[in-house]
Amino acid sequence: KWGPAARAWFWLNEWIGAWLSQRLIADHPAIADHLATRRPRSAITTIAYGADPVTSAPEEPVRALGLEPGKYLVSIARIEPDNNILPIIEAFRRRDRSDMKLVVLGTLNDEIPYHRAVREAASDTVIMPGAIYDQATVKALRYHARAYMHGHTVGGTNPSLVEALAAGNMVIAHDNRYNRWVAGEAAIYFNDTDSLSARIDTALADDALVARCSKAARARAREAFRWEDVLSAYEKEALQ
Template sequence: MSQKKLIILGTRGVPAQHGGFETFAEKLSVYLVAQGWEVVVYCQEDVAGPVFESAWEGVKRVHIPVAREGSAGSVIFDWHAAWHASKQSGLILTLGYNTAIFNVIQRIKGQVNVINMDGIEWKRDKWSGVAKAWFWLNERIGCYVGNHLVADHPAIKAHLATRVSEAKITTIPYGGDEVTTADASKLEKFGLQPGQFSVIIARPEPENSFLEMVTAFATKPRDHKLVVLGKFDAANNAYHRAVIAAGGPDVLFPGAIYDKAVVGALRFFSRFYLHGHTVGGTNPSLVEAMGAGCAVMAHDNQFNRWVAGESAAYFKNQYECEALFDELLIDDKKLGVMREGSRLRFQEYFTWERILGEYKKLLSQFER
């Protein structure tokens, strides 16, 4: 029997340095190599030069230099990666549909391409009209050029099923690592004590409810801290200025933190993890919080409810969020129930072992 081969497109490469898809690509590629597969991952290099190859953890990496930064560079990289991959043999897994128009070349070449369709990107408020039109068009193209689609949430599957047959879609959520300990000394530089603070970890955008959550917390003294992680640009962003102004003395804005040990400690030792996302599928940051046994307070929508389950507390607006703070900051019994519920739901649905196994099962159906 010939060795099974998978080519991964759509990320900036492995090992992960950027976001959720890169982390998933790293986990899946190493997992499949251990299962005897040959795995190729395309990697973006922000320099000029020729294409080159390297090996990492048994994974073959194809490095494509792109001398442009930002979104333009990513689009150029995706085109070159799709074109290069079209000349190779093996099953293709494309993570995201943002440049699905380039995957038409895979269809023309007769390559089998499984596409993870990510979230409903064109609905996000942060994008301009032109960007929304681009994402809408590429979502449509991805639905048709992909041989099979992966949705990371039942609501995403239901959305995609308005485009293509439901039989063409498989639901597999995002995964995470279970965290059972962290270094409490990492809290010292923030002047924090375990359990005496709550945390928000996200991009500070209106659709993530930053202003509602911060305002709800800061309406009164609470003998508690709220730590708001994220990259704020108050000089150039009116929304960021509004969030910071709403904060008050007990709200900390330490900026964007990329040290995993520090972020892990802030998450693990928090009283509550606040998740204000209003759109999207299975959000990696929410899964990671549940893996750390966090008690979750989340915006009330179908995406968050399916992921966090019945043990989380939900709010629809600033006033409901304020009421949750009033109630839950003094209820240690409910806190314990929420933490245990998060951990149990994570263990049942979102461990990497489960998620990667589901991907292997799906991909094995198409590998030839």
Template sequence: MKLKLSILGIRGIPASHGGFETFAERLALHLVARGWSVTVYCQEEGVGNITESKWRNIHRIHVPVKQTGALGTVLFDLRAILHALKSDGLFLTLGYNTAIFNAFQRLKGQINIINMDGIEWRREKWGALAKAWFWINERLGCWIGNHLVADHPKIKEHLATRVHGSKISMIPYGGDEIRFADVEILKRFGVEPDQFSVIIARPEPENSFLEMVRAFSRQRRDHKLIVLGNFTPGVNEFHRLVVEAASDEVIFPGAIYDSAVIQALRFFSRFYLHGHRVGGTNPSLVEALGAGCAIIAHDNPFNRWVSGSGALYFKDETSLASLFERMLAVDDISIKNMKDASRARFNECFTWESILHEYEVLLSAWHPMGSKKDS
């Protein structure tokens, strides 16, 4: 009999939204190839009945919700979990934002492993009510989940203040190694290899956009900074501050989702700037390692563990400005050493092959047909 897994908590596959969707797609394809039966719940816009389909031998359950935004996600999670109560096998929930609903599975006796993601309630973008919701659901997820996955050692340490450390496995996020990219793509941005640096992230305050753009724009650099992201300066006050702080050497091409374009920007950049201050193993940072980027990251325990000793780190706008002044003038050998260190760190910890194998071992151990006991 096939081992069966149902994946909850994401918008669906094939991936088109973010890191968790990419991971779910990779994991589902890996397990199906290994003989598992995998079901993925997918969020759809609109009204109507729940429908089913097959995609690359993965069973998809489509759950329509007419509401959009955060409310739509909450309602989707509730409908998906209620539907999943009729299923057997093992369950993997990606994220704890609606962990309160996973209590239905616990009461039903289903075995549910929860990937606890980052510390969402610490993000600056959320108001008091949203932070309270995330804080409560983080606590509930720790108690309700049969077992927890942390994607970073510091996240595991944080969760261990809620539950015993034996209930938590640390498995980071994975990525692809990029050895080639299309240099012709750079022409649309008016740049050449090694003559630009890049930021690829959601333009949120906790991602240090303002500090990075201000640091770069303090003086003439004879270098370009490409800042990807969906900026709406006429609507969002923070976006307005970032755009107004930029010199004429900063390029804002908007949000780009074409993987070939993003790969080229990472692969040919002089530096990849990573300003995230909150979270665990960030997918974009892992992908930068896989592309062999020379990384300059915000100095915090999350980024230091992921990027390792080969990256450079900044504390604030002033320290980053000093790094720009020094590193834009260094020789190519120094930059190559940073790039080589990134590839070495990637192959040490973050290849999909190793990450998916770790998940398969964990899921096999916790499957109802396996030997683990409920905690």
């Protein structure tokens, strides 16, 4: 999405950072692969993010937004084209179910054309409360959601996706190497609006699949994204 001048500036900064650093830390194996085009593998380590398990949450923050626990999907992301927010809304609107809602958290600025398109695509079953920074509210929105929508196409290990796993969310994710490694069997994957629409239908209809994905999400969070392990990895690097 950047022009030639900005891309050149980013490339220069990346090159300088890679070669002046003593140690490179990637947050995802695919990012480590990229860094290996700049420095030897011996100079690179991979340390992902962590998340606190969410095993319970009050319903009040959810109901305050006019939502019913288990009767909505949630997206928490920057409103950017590379996060597929517009296709998520368009695919969801194909549903003919007034009892299900989609919650899209993120700052909207009507001076930005993409943001205007997102707002115009929404219907009365799409709730857009803006950005919410109260962590108790965000945790409740995750915990009580039917599934978490993750349209990110780039970016390594995304903290919001990790937090969704720790909350036991079934995930509907864009199919790419970043999301596949993070979510694994906790997600069902889409490539375009049509396949996304089909995945939403599946998530709304198949209770057993939602339960299996939820169990897999918590297992993946315990396996790869515990804060204790993240801290230990950084301590190990700091002592070298």
